[in-house]
Amino acid sequence: MRKLLILFATCVSLFVITAGAQSIVQIASQTKARQKANPDAKVIDNDLIPSTIDISSSSSPAAASSRATTGAAKTDATDAAADAKKDASKSDDLSRQSADDDHKRQDDIKQKIADAKKEVKQLERELNVAQRELGVRAAVYYADAGTMLRDSAKYSEDSRNLKAEIDSKTQSLNEAKQKLEDLQEQARKAGVPASQYE
Numbered sequence: 001m002r003k004l005l006i007l008f009a010t011c012v013s014l015f016v017i018t019a020g021a022q023s024i025v026q027i028a029s030q031t032k033a034r035q036k037a038n039p040d041a042k043v044i045d046n047d048l049i050p051s052t053i054d055i056s057s058s059s060s061p062a063a064a065s066s067r068a069t070t071g072a073a074k075t076d077a078t079d080a081a082a083d084a085k086k087d088a089s090k091s092d093d094l095s096r097q098s099a100d101d102d103h104k105r106q107d108d109i110k111q112k113i114a115d116a117k118k119e120v121k122q123l124e125r126e127l128n129v130a131q132r133e134l135g136v137r138a139a140v141y142y143a144d145a146g147t148m149l150r151d152s153a154k155y156s157e158d159s160r161n162l163k164a165e166i167d168s169k170t171q172s173l174n175e176a177k178q179k180l181e182d183l184q185e186q187a188r189k190a191g192v193p194a195s196q197y198e
Helices: 002-037 061-143 146-150 152-190
Strands: none
Touching: 061 152
16 A cells, blocks of 8 residues: 555656656746747847856856856946936035025125115115204204304305205115115015014
C-alpha cells in the first residue's frame, strides 16, 4: 500500500510538472508571436529588472548587461531626481525672490508715503505760519495806520511777497497732497494693508 501511495504521488507530481511545462512553453510561444507582430515593443525580462541576488558576484554576460542597464537606469533616476531638486530649488528661489521683491517694493512704497506725509505736514506748517503773519500784519495795520504811511512801498512789497508766498505754499501743499493720494493708491494696488501706511 505504501508503494502504491508513493507511486500515485509521483504520478501526480509528474503530471503537475508537465502541465506547468506546457503552460510555460505556451507562454513562450505566445511571447515570440507577439514579438514578431510588434518588433519595436519593449520586452521586460530579468536583464532589465534587478534581482535580489548580488549582481556584482555573477560574471555572466547577461548579468553584465543587466548591471549596465541597471546602472544607466539608476543614473537616469538620479539625474532626474537631481533635476527635480534643482527645479524645486529654482522655483523656491524664484518664489522667495519674488516675495522679497514684493516686500522690498511694499517697504519702498511705505517709505515714500511716510516722506510724502512729512512733506505735507511741513508745508501745512509753513502755510499756517505765513497766514498768521499776514493776519498779524493786518492787525498791526489797523492798530497803527501810520505804519503803512511811513513806508508804503516797503509795506506793499512785503504784503505782495507774503501773499505770493502763501499762494506758492498752497499750490505746493495741493501737489504734495495729490502725490500722497497717488502713493496711497499705488500701495493699495500693490496689496499693502491700509493700516500700515495711514
